Amino acid sequence: MIRSWKFWLVLAGIAVVVGLFAYGFTVDPKLVQSPLIGKPAPDFTVTRLGGGETLHLAELRGTPVILNFWASWCVACRDEAALLEKAHRRYGLESGDVRVIGIAIQDRPEAARAFAERYGKTYFLALDGEAGDIALNYGLYGVPETFFIDRDGVIHHKQVGPVTWEGLVTQVNAMAGQQQAKR
Amino acid sequence: MRRTTAGLIAILACVAAALAAGSAWAMSEQELDQRVLEISDQLRCPTCQAISVKDSEAAFSRQIRDKVRSMLREGKTEEEIRAYFVSSYGEWILRAPKKEGVGLLLWSLPFAAIVLAGGLIAWRLRRATQKPRPEPTPATPDDAGKARIERDLRRFERGF
Numbered sequence: 001m002i003r004s005w006k007f008w009l010v011l012a013g014i015a016v017v018v019g020l021f022a023y024g025f026t027v028d029p030k031l032v033q034s035p036l037i038g039k040p041a042p043d044f045t046v047t048r049l050g051g052g053e054t055l056h057l058a059e060l061r062g063t064p065v066i067l068n069f070w071a072s073w074c075v076a077c078r079d080e081a082a083l084l085e086k087a088h089r090r091y092g093l094e095s096g097d098v099r100v101i102g103i104a105i106q107d108r109p110e111a112a113r114a115f116a117e118r119y120g121k122t123y124f125l126a127l128d129g130e131a132g133d134i135a136l137n138y139g140l141y142g143v144p145e146t147f148f149i150d151r152d153g154v155i156h157h158k159q160v161g162p163v164t165w166e167g168l169v170t171q172v173n174a175m176a177g178q179q180q181a182k183r
Numbered sequence: 184m185r186r187t188t189a190g191l192i193a194i195l196a197c198v199a200a201a202l203a204a205g206s207a208w209a210m211s212e213q214e215l216d217q218r219v220l221e222i223s224d225q226l227r228c229p230t231c232q233a234i235s236v237k238d239s240e241a242a243f244s245r246q247i248r249d250k251v252r253s254m255l256r257e258g259k260t261e262e263e264i265r266a267y268f269v270s271s272y273g274e275w276i277l278r279a280p281k282k283e284g285v286g287l288l289l290w291s292l293p294f295a296a297i298v299l300a301g302g303l304i305a306w307r308l309r310r311a312t313q314k315p316r317p318e319p320t321p322a323t324p325d326d327a328g329k330a331r332i333e334r335d336l337r338r339f340e341r342g343f
Contacts, residue, residue: 035273042271106242131253132246139271140243141229 034139034158041067041149042137046103046126049112055101055124058153064175065149066100066168069128069135071107072115074143080162081119087168088123098172103128105135105143150175219252222264226251227278235278 036042045056057065068084070077084100091098100123104112109127116125128134138147146159148171157171220237226247228239236244247268254264268276280286324332 032273032275035270106246131249132243133250135243136246136250136268137271139229139273139276142243 036139036155037158039155040153041147041155044134044137049104049109049116049125049127055126060099061153062151064098064151064172066098067147067149068100068102069105069138069140069143069145070102071104071143072111073107076162077144078119080144081121083163083165083168085121085123086165091172092123097176100124103134105132105140148175215252215255218255219248222251222261223248225265225278226268227276229272
């Protein structure tokens with residue numbers, strides 16, 4: 001039986017709509033590619049949680065940076081705390097290849113300090129200001145989010161959600177390899 | 184006496200100037216609030232689903248509204264403020280797509296659909312008006328009809 005062109009037109013329309021829905025279900029609407037990848041990391045100056053040392057991101061040029069955004073009220077941040085500390089000890093303290101920095105957002109200093117003590121964070125921790133300038137400059141959607149900044153101060157990768165050890169190692173190696181390739 | 188009057192006039196002038204400045208400041212604050220609402224209505228709340236920064240009380244939305252306000256105070260234009268958020272969040276942060284590139288295609292789709300639907304309706308109407316009209320049913324019955332009416336009337340008068 002030969003169908004009319006109207007039948008095929010309606011069928012094609014339905015197929016397009018169903019295809020779009022099917023595609024929509026395969027992607028996470030929350031995962032938006034950051035426009036900052038491949039761009040210079042927004043600069044900031046912060047004071048260490050608890051006072052004392054001041055850190056200016058631009059002064060770390062020449063050292064890859066793992067910049068982690070977290071908060072004491074963030075449940076997923078508990079899962080990754082030990083991994084970031086491990087990365088700090090292995091790549092920061094032992095080899096000095098990488099600097100790990102944690103910026104707490106939308107948090108209170110005492111709560112952030114208590115969280116750091118409870119989960120044994122010894123790397124550089126600071127608090128974003130009440131205006132959230134650092135979080136907004138980095139286009140944060142929530143916590144945890146982690147940016148991998150290469151030796152040139154360029155954002156190499158952004159991890160949305162808690163990091164994994166494999167992910168950390170992969171990104172650190174990728175930043176090291178990228179630098180070797182440039183040489 | 185003349186000095187006292189001059190002093191009084193000077194004080195009154197100062198009070199009037201202060202009041203005028205106060206009302207001007209209040210006006211500009213109102214305008215600023217309005218501008219913050221207008222711009223934050225164009226921005227998507229980063230932590231919500233399909234809600235504008237204007238309509239959201241999430242911490243990120245509050246910080247974005249404060250950022251818009253401080254940028255307006257610095258004299259930044261609406262375009263510069265939008266560009267700042269696009270530079271850190273991407274086009275995603277804008278609730279309406281830009282009227283260029285793929286965004287222009289998205290904007291034009293509803294208008295194209297309206298034009299297409301209008302064209303289809305006009306085409307169907309034109310076809311309907313061009314069809315030959317069926318012959319009207321004659322108002323007066325033919326012979327067979329007359330005979331049937333006569334028969335039915337007789338049956339009615341007999342009382343079925």
